[in-house]
Amino acid sequence: MANAHHSSDANHGSVKSYMIGFILxxxxxxxxxxxxxxxxxxKAATLWIVLIFAVIQVLVHLVYFLHLDRSAAQRNNVIxxxxxxxxxxxxVGLSLWIMFTIHAVMMAK
Incomplete structure (x- = not known):
């Protein structure tokens, strides 16, 4: 029974990987x-930098905390x-497009 518990821990990261993820x-x-x-x-440059760092941070969280990678075991989760x-x-994109289009049409009248 103890071996079954340890085999499920194989998908979890080490303390080192968690610390790397935390520091990043x-x-x-x-x-x-x-x-x-x-x-x-x-302001425009700051906005772009914040957005780029946000995307990088999402990727760091996915790799270091959620353990998503290119392995065969994680393929379904990644998909x-x-x-x-x-x-x-x-x-979100289509909703914004609809709202801006409706706004443009309503303001044209």
Missing amino acids: SIILTAIPFGLVMYPSLP AFIFAALVIVLL
Whole structure:
């Protein structure tokens, strides 16, 4: 029974990988926070940097905390995640497109 418990831990990361993920998360949060609190760049550049760091941080969380990788065991999870992300992007993107189109049509009259 103890062996069954240890075999399920094989998918979990080590303390080292969790610490790497934690430190990267702190860095990826502190830099955009500093850019917003102490503005030294144009607003558009700051926005793009914050968005890029947010995407990188999502990837760090997926790899180091959710253990998503290219292995055969994780293939179904990665495909499900990509499908969910695609559905969210389509839902939000098309909703915004509809709202802007309706606004443009309503303001034209």
